Structures are given as structure tokens and as C-alpha cells.
Amino acid sequence: MTQIPSISPSSPADARTAPSLPAAPARLWGLVPCAGNGSRSGAAGPKQYAVLGGRAMVLHTLQALAAVERLAGIQVVVSAGDTFFESAPKLVGAPVFVAACGGATRASSVFNGISALMAQGAQLHDWVLVHDAARCLITPADVNRLIDACQHDAVGGLLALKLPDTLKQEHGGRVAATVDRSDKWLAQTPQMFRLGALQAALQAAGDAVTDEASALEFVGQSPKLVEGSAQNFKVTYPQDFALAAAVLAARA
Numbered sequence: 001m002t003q004i005p006s007i008s009p010s011s012p013a014d015a016r017t018a019p020s021l022p023a024a025p026a027r028l029w030g031l032v033p034c035a036g037n038g039s040r041s042g043a044a045g046p047k048q049y050a051v052l053g054g055r056a057m058v059l060h061t062l063q064a065l066a067a068v069e070r071l072a073g074i075q076v077v078v079s080a081g082d083t084f085f086e087s088a089p090k091l092v093g094a095p096v097f098v099a100a101c102g103g104a105t106r107a108s109s110v111f112n113g114i115s116a117l118m119a120q121g122a123q124l125h126d127w128v129l130v131h132d133a134a135r136c137l138i139t140p141a142d143v144n145r146l147i148d149a150c151q152h153d154a155v156g157g158l159l160a161l162k163l164p165d166t167l168k169q170e171h172g173g174r175v176a177a178t179v180d181r182s183d184k185w186l187a188q189t190p191q192m193f194r195l196g197a198l199q200a201a202l203q204a205a206g207d208a209v210t211d212e213a214s215a216l217e218f219v220g221q222s223p224k225l226v227e228g229s230a231q232n233f234k235v236t237y238p239q240d241f242a243l244a245a246a247v248l249a250a251r252a
Helices: 012-016 056-064 104-119 140-150 195-205 212-218 239-251
Strands: 028-031 073-077 096-099 127-130 155-162 165-172 175-177 183-196 223-225
Touching: 028 056, 028 104, 056 073, 056 140, 056 239, 073 104, 096 104, 096 223, 104 127, 104 195, 127 155, 127 195, 140 155, 140 183, 140 195, 140 223, 183 212
Parallel strands: 028 073, 028 127, 073 096, 155 223
Antiparallel strands: 127 183, 155 183, 165 175
């Protein structure tokens, strides 16, 4: 598959000129960017392939998504030359497609993944649920709650968690201020938007955005916040692996 070049910013107005949505029922698709190198995790290789509970982390993630009956399919985006899925076990549920079109940033991997989904038959008015490969504790119930909350929304939305801790602003290694946390949320995934709207927003916002909601915000949209779960954390640092393994063991 030919890789789409990295996206570059354009005017926010460019993303507001999307064509009107057709009346045909929209399908729902999953999209999992899986091209990161996990530099903060301390793992020997890409963290999404680290073994937790007897299987690679990303397989826990994908099995949870595949169990969501409303998903028509799941597009995984890997780096060029990544052969992990050539020997990965088949998952039960929604079909999983793998495309080696990962970009240098999350935004470019998602942008490329949207084109890969369209090659699988997805349409611009369909919904796409973008989920982090390293959020391996996601449950089908979490995903279905997001779908129920967003499938009739004009914009779409994301799972998120109200900030539970006191928030400090730092300057020079010391506390500069205590920040009001009453309106602060921790963004999670999946993040669910119309495929065409997300594609246009990513094109407008460029590579700098770190999640899909940020791209929609860039073009003037206000994604819906849907309460998530504290267990749906992103495995990022070495100590996160032990916590994720403990949760998986408790569920088993």
C-alpha cells in the first residue's frame, strides 16, 4: 500500500466545507494506530507487543474491540516492515485489517489509516472509533457506552475521566500555582467521529495534534465528553505494565 505523505496544517475553514451527510445508515469502524516505538515504556521493543497475561498487549486491545458487535471492522496501522500480525492469532468477532502505512506521528498514522479504511469500503459519513493500542484494558461495555452517547451527536466525542487529583502548575521544578480542576478531564480513547469530518480536521490541523478531539477542536467543533473508566489508562511507563497485568489477572 502506498503511504500517504505526512499531513501539513491548512486553514481551519478548509475543514468546514465538508459535503452534507448522506441519508444512508452509517457504519462504525475501529482504527488502532500501532506504529509507535514506545520510547517511554522501557520495553525492549514497541510496547504494544510486550506480553501481558500471556499475550501481546495489542491483542488484548483488539479482542475487546472485536467483541463490539456494532463494529463493521477494525483497521490496524503499523509501521513499514512490521511483521507481527503475519503470525498473530486470529481474533473472534469483527474482522481486523492491517495496513503498513504508519506515519511519523499519531496524527499521520490516523490520517493514513482513514484512507486504508476507505479502501476496505468505509464511507465518509461512517463513524470511526480511534483507539490507542496501549489502552489494553478497554472493555466492550466502555466502547458501547461511547457509541450510545455519540451515534446521534452532530460532532462525536470521546471517553474521558474527570481529573481526580489536585492539579499543580510548575515553574523551575517548584509549584507555581494550584489549578482549578473542576472543569478538567483526562482524555481517553476511543474517540469517535465521522470519518470524513476527522479526515478533514486532521488535514487542517496537521501533525501537531496528539489526539483526534484536538483536530476537531482546531476546526471549531466541541466534541462530547463521555465518562470513561479509571482502568482504561494508557500503558506508558515501566510501572504501568505491572498494574495492567494485575487488572488482567483480576478479570481472569
